[in-house]
Amino acid sequence: MRVSELAQTGGVTAETVRHYTREGLLQPHRDPRNGYQLYDIESLGRLRFIDCLRSLGVSLPEIKQILSWADQGTAEFIEPVPLATQRGRLYLRAQEFQVIARWIDNMNQDKMTESFSLKELIESLGTGKLVFEANDSRSDH
Template sequence: MKVSELARQAEVTAETVRHYTREGLLHPVRDPDNGYQLYDHADLERLRFIQRARTLGFSVAEISDILAHADQGDSPCPMVRDLLASRLPQIRARIRELEALAARMEQALTAWAEMPDGTPDGHSLCRLIESFPDASHPTCGHIAKETRS
């Protein structure tokens, strides 16, 4: 099957198929008559595997390693478990960071609800942002609020 047919069957774009081919994750054969890349059912299954691995957060490089193990007849499962086990604490930390960011954004929107818009005047670029406390300098935010009030 051609790129477009593989993409349709896997429910991805043709560019996705081309990308994974360039990355060496898919191995089509060339049609000697027209030079088209031709994929078979094994490529479709491999592409579906790649998509499932991507939904679990694996990078293209990690998927390449997983596939290389499998292609050599070795079980990639221990490596997969180790990768996820090491990644999960990072993901949980990132979620906490994003929740804190969302809380700061909500705080800012609440604080800014009644503030007038300002025009840059050489001393101020955006009063909304400048009025918000600087996380790295906790006292700066209070000074900025006092001088602008």
């Protein structure tokens, strides 16, 4: 994949891909025919991993360290993993995304009267007391 293709597939801008490449977080291969930077499926996985960590507030130097451990195949970390301090926030973010996804599902299925309102959703994100649909017994989420 070229820069623009990786960016589009990964849900970021091409400039973000270029920035991560300059920082050494992504390592493209050069196409010998034209010199273009090419990224493989592993790069897409790394990009998504980086994007997730960034959304949790993990710094680029910390991400670089985590990725270097992955590249070295390190089974045990020498120092505390930056993610360990983000564990609670990670679970909260996951719950927030689930609540928003449920709200969107209900909105798309015209079930808004059976669910919580957008205002309730926003307020619950502010208070940390997340609203859940009481009758949501579907197992596909």
